Amino acid sequence: MTVQEPNVVATPGNEPATPAPRSGQLALTVSRPAEQVVVVGASGEIDMLTAPELRAAVLEHLDANDVLVLDLSEVSFLGSAGLAVLVEASQQGNRRGAGFRVVAVRRAVTRPLVATGLGEVFSVFASVEEALAADASTDAR
Template structure:
């Protein structure tokens, strides 16, 4: 019998087809450098109290590296309070380090909690990665 961690999304092998669309309770993270000092982290799936620590670790790692960070949440199907807390922490962390932190949010599952909490006004939110990459200066 094989036991698999339900929070791990396969990135190779027969299960990798599911990596592009994580199951409930899972998060997919893709990281790519798009230029000197600019990183895009794309998240997909659900960001809740179980998956937020993974997102937090990845986001803070890149902010600590001094990169401008664009967090693409366009593939996120649920954003809970733990995910919102990660965004607030990342924004504050970026400000302390003088590093730009930008969020891409297009799905209602993400835009609704941002609007309801007023957090959409706290940090830079864009409708696409291209718009986020074209923005000037940290916020």
């Protein structure tokens, strides 16, 4: 067997080679829908390769007296490195006096939150609108 391109997997027989799935892709958006509110939206996979990028974006926008909403509604995978980013963001939010809210709707995100018990630690919402409408008492504990 010979491999011609690093992203192509050779298959036995006459079957055509198929591109290997690309992992570690993450897209981030940042918006300010209101004064003292920042929404960081993530789409793609949050794993050990992409978690540092998410961490940098979240910590950069986690300012005192602000509310940071981390929108994970378009995330297709949330690994342990991503969970660690959420824990750190929550702790930093508490230290800085900032609110931290998480939007999670897909099973790929809600399942690890529930399995680890972190769904009880963060303020988790079904939409950005719900997170923005929540009163200050639901901010990071």
